[in-house]
Amino acid sequence: MDVLLPRTLEEALEMKAAHPQTVPLAGGTDLMVDLNFGRLRPPSILDVSRLPELRVLSREDGHCFLGAGVPYSRITAELGEFRPLAQASRSVGSPQIRNRGTVGGNLGTASPAGDILPVLAVYQAEVDLVRPGDTRALAWDRFLLGPKRTAIAPDELIAGVRWKVFRGTGSFSKIGTRNAMVIAVASLCLVLDEDARQVRAALGSCGPTILRAAAAEDYLTAELRRAGSWDDPACRLGQPVIDAFAERVADAARPIDDVRGTAAYRRHGLRVLARRALAWALEDRRQGR
Numbered sequence: 055m056d057v058l059l060p061r062t063l064e065e066a067l068e069m070k071a072a073h074p075q076t077v078p079l080a081g082g083t084d085l086m087v088d089l090n091f092g093r094l095r096p097p098s099i100l101d102v103s104r105l106p107e108l109r110v111l112s113r114e115d116g117h118c119f120l121g122a123g124v125p126y127s128r129i130t131a132e133l134g135e136f137r138p139l140a141q142a143s144r145s146v147g148s149p150q151i152r153n154r155g156t157v158g159g160n161l162g163t164a165s166p167a168g169d170i171l172p173v174l175a176v177y178q179a180e181v182d183l184v185r186p187g188d189t190r191a192l193a194w195d196r197f198l199l200g201p202k203r204t205a206i207a208p209d210e211l212i213a214g215v216r217w218k219v220f221r222g223t224g225s226f227s228k229i230g231t232r233n234a235m236v237i238a239v240a241s242l243c244l245v246l247d248e249d250a251r252q253v254r255a256a257l258g259s260c261g262p263t264i265l266r267a268a269a270a271e272d273y274l275t276a277e278l279r280r281a282g283s284w285d286d287p288a289c290r291l292g293q294p295v296i297d298a299f300a301e302r303v304a305d306a307a308r309p310i311d312d313v314r315g316t317a318a319y320r321r322h323g324l325r326v327l328a329r330r331a332l333a334w335a336l337e338d339r340r341q342g343r
């Protein structure tokens with residue numbers, strides 16, 4: 055098997071165009087598992103881990119851009135202000151995996167259990183795809199098409215993701231068989247967007263791809279308005295409202311039974327995650343955090 059070693063993004067794109075069957079390798083924490091288990095035998099590997107263009111982190115015009123090659127350890131260290139993103143990054147694998155694993159790799163694998171993906175869904179992120187002489191931006195839900203399926207073309211690479219920065223409290227949390235080094239059995243990203251006065255919630259590991267819980271979002275958005283809570287964070291929501299929100303989150307799931315958990319357990323887990331995430335978000339707002 056050949057290994058292609060481009061030094062710049064331009065060189066990498068030329069190589070990809072010339073060898074469409076070549077498979078990009080970033081941190082290798084997903085790809086090497088597939089190679090080692092014999093699930094994949096591409097004619098060549100394109101090492102994109104050294105491309106400076108993919109390691110860019112920038113803020114411009116109220117947007118944040120996160121390069122595909124930025125590893126989780128850097129996100130945790132440098133993007134702490136995006137709390138759900140930092141929490142999701144901190145929950146991936148082990149320190150070794152977080153030093154190697156990248157956002158581009160999480161997107162490229164497109165597992166419904168990818169921890170960064172519900173956060174990108176809540177941020178309404180766009181994925182920048184590049185090919186020689188051309189760039190296109192795809193909304194996260196037009197990029198992720200199904201379990202391990204994406205809209206990337208054979209001559210394209212993921213350059214990074216971009217989202218509009220907004221004010222609001224929120225979190226990423228996941229359920230697994232233990233606290234660390236675990237693939238999510240169910241995960242939830244919840245954010246209260248103070249600018250749009252809109253609740254945003256996305257589920258991981260509970261459907262064929264990442265799902266937004268639209269009915270739950272609309273319900274809670276309206277209840278926060280009814281309670282006067284968008285204007286005054288001290289206004290409280292009753293327990294029936296919190297429970298009804300959690301129920302709607304669970305209803306948004308399209309889970310299956312698999313080796314990691316049953317559909318019923320995933321729905322139960324989502325109710326728990328939703329109640330907890332909402333309690334944290336409301337308390338953070340009350341404390342002005």
Ligand SMILES: Cc1cc2nc3c(=O)[nH]c(=O)nc-3n(C[C@H](O)[C@H](O)[C@H](O)COP(=O)(O)OP(=O)(O)OC[C@H]3O[C@@H](n4cnc5c(N)ncnc54)[C@H](O)[C@@H]3O)c2cc1C
Pocket residue numbers: 077078079080081082083084085086087102108122123145146147148151154155156157158159160161162163167168169170210211212213235236237238
């Ligand atoms: C022990 C262990 C624990 C793990 N724990 C977690 C966890 O808790 N949560 C979680 O979400 N994941 C976990 N993972 C999976 C993995 O670490 C993540 O999905 C990680 O984000 C993959 O990134 P990478 O850079 O290593 O990708 P790679 O393995 O290099 O690539 C993954 C896929 O993305 C493609 N790709 C990578 N970069 C690009 C690019 N720029 N353009 C186009 N395609 C690209 C590759 O071709 C490949 O198909 C774990 C893996 C291991 C081995």
